[in-house]
Amino acid sequence: MNLLILFLGYLFGSFPSGYLAGRITKGIDIRSLGSGSTGATNVLRHIGKRAAITVFILDVLKGILSILLAKYFLLNDSWQVAIGLSTLIGHIWPIWLNWKGGKAVATGLGVFLGLSWQVGLATLGIFLVVITLFRIVSLASISSALALPLIMFLSFKSSSTSLPYLLISLLAMILVIWRHRENIVRLIKGKEPKIGNPK
Secondary structure: OHHHHHHHHHHHHOOOHHHHHHHHHHOOOHHHOOOOOOOHHHHHHHOOHHHHHHHHHHHHHHHHHHHHHHHHOOOOHHHHHHHHHHHHHHHHOOHHHOOOOOOOHHHHHHHHHHHOHHHHHHHHHHHHHHHHHHOOHHHHHHHHHHHHHHHHHHHHOOOOOHHHHHHHHHHHHHHHHHHOHHHHHHHHHOOOOOOOOOO
């Protein structure tokens, strides 16, 4: 049963919401535009705000549902973390799209909202503060990812769940930063686009 739920977590993560948004609304493959990501930011830049909001919500729900499924079947913390990680992997490397998906930010938020809504909201808060100040989605995503392990440590430092939760927060941080490696180069060069700027 545990392995089946682990597989279902991957399938949840690999649901191609951004790709479907492009096909349904404009008949395009979002992977061929901009960053090539199927995430909400690329959808916003090339399809529009309504589609981007829809994709963001669906991607967050993928993460939440995978953890809720694990909790429904009373899986322990380590298995919940493993399923959350499989969901992130599914989002980044979806089997349906030749292993080319999103950058794990929205789905990662969903996973952490499922594991601990306080940690999820704190991470979202950092994202919103940074994006309000700088209007750069990648900078907000990277900042949230970097803060995540510290938030997780402070939230669970005296709990028996601290080790598996800290582990997934570190792995999620690494995945998000790795997926944003090209954005980091553009940030350093001062060439990363801001929200509202032309494509």
